[in-house]
Every structure is written in structure tokens, then in C-alpha cells.
Amino acid sequence: MTDEDSLYGTVQTAEELGRVARTHRKQRRLTLETVSGLGNLSTRFLSEFERGKETAEIGKVLKALRTLGLEVIIQPRGRAMPVHRADQAREETP
Amino acid sequence: MTDEDSLYGTVQTAEELGRVARTHRKQRRLTLETVSGLGNLSTRFLSEFERGKETAEIGKVLKALRTLGLEVIIQPRGRAMPVHRADQAREETP
DNA sequence: CAAGATTTATCACGTACGGTAACTTTTCCT
């Protein structure tokens, strides 16, 4: 609850990804069963994925994220986006 | 075809993810073998992943992306960024 | 404590994975 703000952002590992998914789901007060129904995913898969299973299938992971209302953005690291508008805020890695 | 301008951004499926990875790798003039060496990933895995294999393991996918210098960002959909700027919303209906 | 939610065990099936080699495509050189 402390870092809900930093909940969303870069993820590097399956564990981080799962944590984001779980926290997001909890915030939305959804149960695994509900998400299961919405996304045609087994509660078992969801449970394991949210706990960071490294071997979960990417297709299902993406589906789970979509079902949860999460967006996956891919961008070059350490490089600004080529597109519209210059943004700011690049600060991580102490 | 696919514009490389919009290369980076939201991905919804394994296919899209793979395409981003491949295009990015090509732009960097890296071979599968090189990436394989850098990331401890088999060329076979990389080849399949870039071609959109739905069942590729999330852990390896994330590792491949990191090795390629790509960043994965997770954020709520239909929600503006925490900071300023109102921007585009959603689309796509299941 | 009870109701609800999540984890885990079991079973059976399917397939990812690495390594290697053969094969196909792409790249690039004379």
C-alpha cells in the first residue's frame, strides 16, 4: 500500500510482473475465480503466475494482464521515444 | 507493413511482442546467436519467441527483452499516466 | 468461528527446452 504509486512501471522479472498483477487485482477487489471466468484462465494458472512462476506461458500471461485491465508497454531502455512529444522523467537505477 | 515508428508501445499478444523484439534486434544489427550468447538463451528459443510463440516461458521472454535492451512497463489501461498530460484512451473490444 | 479466497495435490496429456544438424532464407561479395 505504500508504493502503489510505484506499483506500475518497469518490471524485470516474472516475480515483479506477478506482484503487479496481484496487487492490481486486489485493488480492484477481484478474485482469482472472477478473473478466471473473465479471461478463460484457470485459477491455478493465475495463482502461479501472480506468484512469479517463471515458466508460465507468455500468451496466457498477456491474456491475464489484459483481463486485469493492465497494459504492457515495450520500449528501448535508456532511449527516448522516437515519437511525438519529448517527455521527461527518466530516473531509476541509483 | 509495420511502421517502426509505432514499433514501441503497447503489446497485446505474443505475436506483437515477438515482432517488437525482432525488429528491435534487427535495428541493432544483432544476430540470434549474439543475443543467445549475451543472454544465455538458445537461438531456437529466440527464434520461436520472436515469431510469436504463445507458449514461450515468461521468464525467458523477459530475459530476452532485457538482453535486447528493451524495457517492459506495466500500467493500468484507460488510465492516464500519474503525471500530466491527457492522452489517448482505449480501443479494441474483445 | 464461519464464509470466502487461495494454494496445492493428483491425474493425464501435451509440449517447451537445449543441442545438433540439416535445410531455407537472406545478405553480400567478386
Next chain:
DNA sequence: AGGAAAAGTTACCGTACGTGATAAATCTTG
């Protein structure tokens, strides 16, 4: 242009594990 080399794809094998469904076990609420 033609062809060779490089890059990428794919089939084989065996090991190992993911997955769904269900139910039982465990944890989390209220």
C-alpha cells in the same frame, strides 16, 4: 548476375514440466 557465406528455421531426441479440472487443504477475511 551468380554463388558463397551468414543468418534463421525446423526436425529429432529425451527430460521435464505446464496445464486444466476437481477436491481437499490452508490461509484470510469479517
